[in-house]
Amino acid sequence: MDKEARMDWLVKRVAQEFKSGDVVNLGIGIPTKVANALPEGIEIILQSENGYMGVGPAPEAGNEDPDTVNAGGQYATILPGGCCFDSATSFAIIRGGHVDATVLGALQVDEEGNLASWMIPGKMVPGMGGAMDLVVGARRVIVAMEHATKNGGLKILKKCDLPLTAAKQVNLIVTEMGVIEVTSKGLVLKEIAPGLTFEEVQACTEPILYLPE
Amino acid sequence: MTKVIGVEDAIRKIENGMTIMVGGFIGCGAPGQLLEEVYGKEVKDLTLIANDTGILGDALSQLIVHRCVSKLIATHIGTNKETGRQMSAGELEVNLVPQGTLVEQIRAAGAGLGGILTPTGIGTIVEEGKQKLVINGTEYLLELPIRANVALLNAYKADKAGNLVYRRAARNFNPVMAMAADLVIAQVDHIVEVGDIDPDEVMTPGIFVDYLVQKQPRGVTNLG
Numbered sequence: 001m002d003k004e005a006r007m008d009w010l011v012k013r014v015a016q017e018f019k020s021g022d023v024v025n026l027g028i029g030i031p032t033k034v035a036n037a038l039p040e041g042i043e044i045i046l047q048s049e050n051g052y053m054g055v056g057p058a059p060e061a062g063n064e065d066p067d068t069v070n071a072g073g074q075y076a077t078i079l080p081g082g083c084c085f086d087s088a089t090s091f092a093i094i095r096g097g098h099v100d101a102t103v104l105g106a107l108q109v110d111e112e113g114n115l116a117s118w119m120i121p122g123k124m125v126p127g128m129g130g131a132m133d134l135v136v137g138a139r140r141v142i143v144a145m146e147h148a149t150k151n152g153g154l155k156i157l158k159k160c161d162l163p164l165t166a167a168k169q170v171n172l173i174v175t176e177m178g179v180i181e182v183t184s185k186g187l188v189l190k191e192i193a194p195g196l197t198f199e200e201v202q203a204c205t206e207p208i209l210y211l212p213e
Numbered sequence: 214m215t216k217v218i219g220v221e222d223a224i225r226k227i228e229n230g231m232t233i234m235v236g237g238f239i240g241c242g243a244p245g246q247l248l249e250e251v252y253g254k255e256v257k258d259l260t261l262i263a264n265d266t267g268i269l270g271d272a273l274s275q276l277i278v279h280r281c282v283s284k285l286i287a288t289h290i291g292t293n294k295e296t297g298r299q300m301s302a303g304e305l306e307v308n309l310v311p312q313g314t315l316v317e318q319i320r321a322a323g324a325g326l327g328g329i330l331t332p333t334g335i336g337t338i339v340e341e342g343k344q345k346l347v348i349n350g351t352e353y354l355l356e357l358p359i360r361a362n363v364a365l366l367n368a369y370k371a372d373k374a375g376n377l378v379y380r381r382a383a384r385n386f387n388p389v390m391a392m393a394a395d396l397v398i399a400q401v402d403h404i405v406e407v408g409d410i411d412p413d414e415v416m417t418p419g420i421f422v423d424y425l426v427q428k429q430p431r432g433v434t435n436l437g
Contacts, residue, residue, distance in 0.1 A: 067369075078381065114336075126297075127291060128311050167335065
């Protein structure tokens with residue numbers, strides 16, 4: 001598989017993690033693409049943390065509404081059955097355990113389920129926005145990211161060395177190389193992307209990977 | 214009694230060194246017209262409390278560009294590079310706060326609470342210097358109330374008594390900030406007579422709002 005096909009596999013694989021009726025918050029970037037890759041018959045409710053439920057597709061050119069943007073500030077739509085609320089209600093939904101899953105990218109994840117996704121000291125300090133609340137509050141935290149950095153640097157580590165977004169909250173890591181579950185015993189490689197071997201995935205992962213029992 | 218005043222009279226109430234809260238989320242639901250007046254007046258040394266500092270070029274971003282702000286409390290500054298530049302250069306004091314924490318700190322101030330307990334930030338640098346409490350076996354951070362001298366808000370509709378209605382995602386921080394400032398000024402698309410908004414439709418009670426400023430028309434493509 002080429003790079004594009006691998007990323008496509010990643011997105012489709014994340015989309016299989018939901019059941020109909022799940023309330024899901026998708027981060028910006030790779031996670032956003034999951035909405036278009038849901039298996040037939042699966043309908044989920046997407047939350048946008050800036051204040052509404054029922055995120056729809058991007059509007060057609062000419063139909064942009066300045067009052068309807070997503071959490072990345074891009075024009076969006078609200079599906080029939082959706083609803084709007086203020087930021088306090090939005091984060092009550094998030095922290096209060098009413099979001100079934102959040103999918104977000106990461107700079108680093110480690111074998112304890114620690115996540116670093118919001119800053120590189122001295123280089124990139126955009127702020128955490130709603131990420132810390134989402135990772136603490138969502139029932140399931142799914143990291144969807146490329147397995148390594150563009151320079152081949154490891155992102156799945158024994159211990160994150162960047163400032164954390166949250167401690168011990170990640171449940172699942174999905175990359176273009178495979179699907180890794182964070183368990184109390186360590187990282188379990190549940191699935192390997194087509195065409196790859198266990199050894200190839202392990203070579204790009206710092207902590208020991210276990211096979212499912 | 215009407216609360217409607219001109220934008221210049223409204224912004225005249227903001228003085229150097231004040232703390233202001235500004236509604237909006239990356240420009241959506243931000244009171245652009247009020248903000249233009251603030252940076253136009255070259256107000257200095259403000260403490261700004263807002264979700265973000267806008268997108269470079271928009272009205273909120275210009276508060277930073279025009280150096281009206283000496284201290285910032287926000288959740289995300291990535292859409293305005295000038296904020297990051299001033300922060301790195303030591304010209305602007307920046308306190309980054311998780312979004313759900315910031316909104317609850319503001320709500321706590323408006324609701325007369327002494328603080329809130331949140332699990333967000335535990336095990337991260339956000340917990341540094343803060344008191345932790347264990348409630349029923351779970352660890353929480355104590356986050357203190359945040360209030361301001363002035364709140365600048367944006368609403369879609371208001372009656373002259375100050376009752377506010379917001380539209381779509383433009384609601385965001387506006388209703389919460391309306392409760393947490395000594396003086397609350399809202400710019401409004403449509404100002405109607407008292408009685409023309411059904412009490413059930415009011416999203417922010419008029420008693421929270423001191424002044425309304427008529428917003429100049431803009432292109433809304435979908436009134437819904």
